[in-house]
Amino acid sequence: MRVMANVAMVMNLDKCIGCHTCSVTCKQVWTNRPGTEYVYFNNVETKPGVGYPKRYEDQEQWHGGWALDKKGRLQLKAGGRLRKLLTIFYNPDLPTIDDYGDPWTYDYQTLIEAPLGTRNPSAHSISALTGKDMKVTWGSNFEDDLAGAPEHAAGDPNLAGLQERVRMEFEQVFMFYLPRICEHCLNPSCVASCPSGAMYKRAEDGIVLVDQDRCRGWRMCVSGCPYKKVYFNHRTGKAEKCTFCFPRIEAGQPTVCSETCVGRLRYLGLFLYDADKVLDAAATPDAQGLYEAQLSVFLDPHDPAVQAAAAQAGIPHDWIEAAKRSPVYELAVRHKVALPLHPEYRTLPMVWYIPPLSPVSDVVDAAGYDPDRPDAVFATIDALRIPVEYLANLFTAGDPAPIRRVLRKLAAVRAIQRAGQLGLDLDEDLPASVGASADELDDLFRLLAIAKYEDRYVIPPAHAEEAGRLMGQHEQLFCSLDTEGGPGMGGEGPGGHGIRSYRPTGTPGAGQTFAAEDGRTRFNLLGWDGRSPAPGLFPEGEAS
Amino acid sequence: MTNATTAQIFWWVALPYLTLGVFVVGHVWRWRYDQFGWTSRSTQLQERRLLKWGAPIFHYGTFAAIAGHVIGVLIPERWTHAVGIPEPVYRWFSAGAGTLAAVLVIGGITVLATRRLFVPRVRATTAGIDYVALVLLLIVVLTGIAPTIGVNLLGHGYDYRATVAPWFRGLFSGSPDIQAIAHAPLIYQIHATAAWMVWGVWPFSRLVHAWSYPLWYLWRPYIVFRSRKATHPNEPGTGGRKWRKIGVPY
Ligand code: SF4
Ligand code: SF4
Numbered sequence: 001m002r003v004m005a006n007v008a009m010v011m012n013l014d015k016c017i018g019c020h021t022c023s024v025t026c027k028q029v030w031t032n033r034p035g036t037e038y039v040y041f042n043n044v045e046t047k048p049g050v051g052y053p054k055r056y057e058d059q060e061q062w063h064g065g066w067a068l069d070k071k072g073r074l075q076l077k078a079g080g081r082l083r084k085l086l087t088i089f090y091n092p093d094l095p096t097i098d099d100y101g102d103p104w105t106y107d108y109q110t111l112i113e114a115p116l117g118t119r120n121p122s123a124h125s126i127s128a129l130t131g132k133d134m135k136v137t138w139g140s141n142f143e144d145d146l147a148g149a150p151e152h153a154a155g156d157p158n159l160a161g162l163q164e165r166v167r168m169e170f171e172q173v174f175m176f177y178l179p180r181i182c183e184h185c186l187n188p189s190c191v192a193s194c195p196s197g198a199m200y201k202r203a204e205d206g207i208v209l210v211d212q213d214r215c216r217g218w219r220m221c222v223s224g225c226p227y228k229k230v231y232f233n234h235r236t237g238k239a240e241k242c243t244f245c246f247p248r249i250e251a252g253q254p255t256v257c258s259e260t261c262v263g264r265l266r267y268l269g270l271f272l273y274d275a276d277k278v279l280d281a282a283a284t285p286d287a288q289g290l291y292e293a294q295l296s297v298f299l300d301p302h303d304p305a306v307q308a309a310a311a312q313a314g315i316p317h318d319w320i321e322a323a324k325r326s327p328v329y330e331l332a333v334r335h336k337v338a339l340p341l342h343p344e345y346r347t348l349p350m351v352w353y354i355p356p357l358s359p360v361s362d363v364v365d366a367a368g369y370d371p372d373r374p375d376a377v378f379a380t381i382d383a384l385r386i387p388v389e390y391l392a393n394l395f396t397a398g399d400p401a402p403i404r405r406v407l408r409k410l411a412a413v414r415a416i417q418r419a420g421q422l423g424l425d426l427d428e429d430l431p432a433s434v435g436a437s438a439d440e441l442d443d444l445f446r447l448l449a450i451a452k453y454e455d456r457y458v459i460p461p462a463h464a465e466e467a468g469r470l471m472g473q474h475e476q477l478f479c480s481l482d483t484e485g486g487p488g489m490g491g492e493g494p495g496g497h498g499i500r501s502y503r504p505t506g507t508p509g510a511g512q513t514f515a516a517e518d519g520r521t522r523f524n525l526l527g528w529d530g531r532s533p534a535p536g537l538f539p540e541g542e543a544s
Numbered sequence: 545m546t547n548a549t550t551a552q553i554f555w556w557v558a559l560p561y562l563t564l565g566v567f568v569v570g571h572v573w574r575w576r577y578d579q580f581g582w583t584s585r586s587t588q589l590q591e592r593r594l595l596k597w598g599a600p601i602f603h604y605g606t607f608a609a610i611a612g613h614v615i616g617v618l619i620p621e622r623w624t625h626a627v628g629i630p631e632p633v634y635r636w637f638s639a640g641a642g643t644l645a646a647v648l649v650i651g652g653i654t655v656l657a658t659r660r661l662f663v664p665r666v667r668a669t670t671a672g673i674d675y676v677a678l679v680l681l682l683i684v685v686l687t688g689i690a691p692t693i694g695v696n697l698l699g700h701g702y703d704y705r706a707t708v709a710p711w712f713r714g715l716f717s718g719s720p721d722i723q724a725i726a727h728a729p730l731i732y733q734i735h736a737t738a739a740w741m742v743w744g745v746w747p748f749s750r751l752v753h754a755w756s757y758p759l760w761y762l763w764r765p766y767i768v769f770r771s772r773k774a775t776h777p778n779e780p781g782t783g784g785r786k787w788r789k790i791g792v793p794y
Binding site for chain 2: 238
């Protein structure tokens with residue numbers, strides 16, 4: 001057992017309202033620079049839809065992630081190392097800018113400078129790539145709220161295997177949002193694809209980063225990531241990706257997308273996992289077994305043996321404590337309501353999702369759902385096979401059983417709360433029928449519905465004594481003095497050490513005299529205001 | 545070195561050494577100061593149809609051409625004689641393989657130059673130094689191909705191994721044969737001069753990516769982990785040497 005820690009996220013899709021606040025705040029913080037106009041480290045997709053970039057989920061087209069070769073060994077889907085080196089001059093699997101959407105801005109100047117006239121001036125769209133006029137045809141969120149769905153949504157790879165009739169109804173009755181960031185995978189194919197070795201996973205917290213100084217622009221990571229969450233900066237010629245807001249995480253703060261999420265649906269915490277089991281899990285023969293396989297990689301932080309092994313592996317005590325309170329562990333392992341996105345890519349992703357229930361219930365409502373009989377919830381979940389299959393294509397490589405189990409559990413939580421509020425009788429066996437105790441379902445309710453800030457984010461800060469060292473690992477992306485209250489922000493910075501901890505005593509403005517080692521009375525300049533008398537500044541008498 | 549004029553000495557001795565010096569010092573400087581700018585600066589994101597053909601053909605053609613120069617210029621004639629390769633065989637091999645490489649290189653560079661100049665998205669990413677490098681490369685390629693095809697393949701042949709090659713090797717052994725190169729046909733002279741200029745601009749252009757061909761990838765483990773190290777943070781983009789232009793925006 002080789003214990004490692006990985007920060008992870010869970011998103012509760014039930015609560016996402018598709019407001020894109022997360023995308024916007026992320027963009028403002030990380031990608032508001034030339035060359036990254038088209039880049040969204042965090043984007044929100046409407047499902048069903050082709051996604052961003054177009055059809056990224058279809059690995060038969062893009063060859064991202066891992067696959068098993070004929071002997072069952074794990075291989076990069078795009079081919080081995082030699083093939084990568086031979087195709088380095090032209091990467092056959094790289095999406096073009098048009099698959100993401102040609103970035104544009106507007107010629108606002110004409111609005112301001114247009115001469116007086118009867119016609120309203122209009123601002124042309126200008127390509128951010130060439131600075132020339134362009135026609136806007138596609139963008140990262142062109143399918144928002146099923147816009148253009150009749151034309152495009154059929155191209156959603158997750159609809160594969162669903163019957164034609166089902167598809168059409170599906171588009172009419174159902175949609176939900178899927179916010180996406182980099183998965184900070186346990187077995188990241190982007191890192192494996194990078195020929196320069198510029199991409200790495202941080203041993204301490206599992207965050208996957210690109211070393212900007214070592215990236216040589218070979219762009220294999222972009223095609224290697226099945227989630228297409230590494231982007232090519234067309235100005236600098238280097239790859240960039242979601243950083244999991246590591247400067248914030250190191251300070252114990254949630255990522256920007258989580259902090260600003262309007263639905264408060266993101267959870268952050270630690271997983272302890274057994275690094276020795278990762279490759280075996282990723283090589284699980286049956287793709288539908290990958291979800292369970294990944295669960296088996298996670299370690300129980302409450303297990304004393306795990307704690308001892310973690311401590312031995314150098315994981316600090318407060319991190320182990322944080323892992324015990326980790327909301328992502330609770331949701332993914334204890335309650336088993338969170339599921340990985342596309343486990344079949346075999347990267348063992350670390351951003352998990354609680355599948356959405358609401359639209360299912362809503363449809364049921366319309367069909368005459370009876371709140372007096374909460375059991376009916378189950379019947380309806382099973383009756384509504386369409387979304388279950390679709391969700392299964394997203395989260396369980398097509399296996400509907402886990403989806404059904406999760407949705408039942410979520411429905412049971414609701415039924416119990418509803419019964420409590422309305423004073424209805426409740427079937428005693430309801431919790432047991434979803435494989436949980438009443439207390440567990442109550443915990444789940446608190447975590448999902450009350451969702452207090454301190455329950456959603458349990459992030460142990462990187463160790464202060466190592467703060468300076470952490471900076472040595474990556475580029476200094478911000479001024480280290482600019483922390484809140486730090487000297488760069490007009491504050492005094494942290495106290496406690498050296499000169500900062502010295503506070504003059506006695507008369508304000510007056511310095512202190514003290515008996516020096518040589519026996520003479522001397523003056524301590526520290527704290528002197530420069531005007532008051534300074535006895536002993538030039539000591540008199542013989543040194544003893 | 546008798547009877548060499550000052551101009552000849554400058555052109556065939558001083559200039560090569562100068563560009564060689566710039567080449568070496570420039571690379572040391574760039575490596576230390578500009579890791580962040582050290583990239584192939586690929587434009588595949590913006591344009592892929594032309595690149596699909598142009599880039600592989602050009603690069604593989606260039607590898608062939610470089611191999612040809614190693615055989616033809618770096619290896620002395622008497623060595624090939626010593627291992628028993630008769631002159632006509634060598635000549636036909638050199639003309640044949642050279643022509644193949646030449647066709648690949650010229651085909652590739654035509655496609656690449658076309659997209660760089662005429663595809664607006666690609667052109668927008670092109671810096672001044674890229675145009676300089678491109679023009680020099682075009683000169684080198686054209687003046688290299690013309691004698692290969694025109695003289696060695698179709699014509700009566702010209703034994704550059706008796707003139708250009710000794711001069712070139714002489715530069716590295718410290719006794720360049722100026723007369724040999726000075727009396728070579730003009731086209732070889734232009735070829736050699738432009739080649740030196742390419743060496744001169746090399747460290748300042750995107751050509752540096754050639755040194756980063758990641759062969760090491762064949763042996764390294766797939767997943768790279770990095771742990772914290774007790775070091776000072778580097779000045780961004782400098783590899784830690786704190787050489788940095790004032791006012792660089794990042
Ligand atoms: S999701 Fe993130 S860590 Fe996983 S392969 Fe893609 S870029 Fe790498
Ligand atoms: S901010 Fe939250 S609610 Fe809004 S789109 Fe992003 S994840 Fe959904």
